[in-house]
Amino acid sequence: MDDAKLLKRYAAGDEEAFQELMNRYRDSVYAFLRRFLSRSDLIEDVFQETFLQLFVSRDTFDLSRPLRPWLFTIAANKAKDALRRMQRTEVTQLGNMFDSEESTIDDVLNTLDHDERMPYDELIRDERAASVKRVISRMPAKLREIIVLAYFHKFAYAEIAQILNIPIGTVKSRLHTAVGRFAEDWEACSLCEMAN
The missing domain is CATH 1.10.10.10 (Winged helix-like DNA-binding domain superfamily/Winged helix DNA-binding domain)
Incomplete structure (x- = not known):
């Protein structure tokens, strides 16, 4: 089922639709936040704030807009806010890279x-x-x-x-x-x- 249908179900009060959306985006949002934030407790907080924003936006979310960019916008803004609060900028765990002398x-x-x-x-x-x-x-x-x-x-x-x-x-x-x-x-x- 696509995001729009799940959002419509959630807007109609179907809590399972919210859980399905959260399961769908959990890993990618979490990985995204790990690239911005250095502390695991801070990552968890911003992660929860991001999905809390989706949860409380049930009645106001514009169903004509795609969810993925909106969700990542929320995550990015909340990560920036957290970084401002910490007054430092660190990036962690950017993934595995391979080595080659000819790498561009x-x-x-x-x-x-x-x-x-x-x-x-x-x-x-x-x-x-x-x-x-x-x-x-x-x-x-x-x-x-x-x-x-x-x-x-x-x-x-x-x-x-x-x-x-x-x-x-x-x-x-x-x-x-x-x-x-x-x-x-x-x-x-x-x-x-x-x-x-």
Whole structure:
């Protein structure tokens, strides 16, 4: 059953429809929040706040709008609020990355779908993930969030624009800037690691 039908059922008072929506989006929202927040207790709080917002929006949700971008907008806004309260910005567990001397920036950012795992590969991926995490965690929040949404969650430009409440042109410009900044910082990080 699609989201719109579940939302209609939930709006009519069917609590099981809400549970089904929560089950459908639980993993992806949780993974999304882990990329923004460093403390597991904070992740749990924001996760619950996100679904609480869906729960209380039963009567006001616009059924003509898709749920997924709306839900991720809520999660992103609540994560930003939590980060502001903490007055720091950290990114954790950006997933497993693989290592290759010929890796391009896009290769590094697109490696989350790689599933074949060998023990040595796991070690290399963990090292690469830690390096990527360090580079992205040092980026300004606006650039970090655009990379996370575009590369790790594979949102389209229009969806990112809706989530961040910015024009599509700004999404493209900011993503271009973010990738350029990542490339510069990645190069500097790689040079520092070689020197050590």
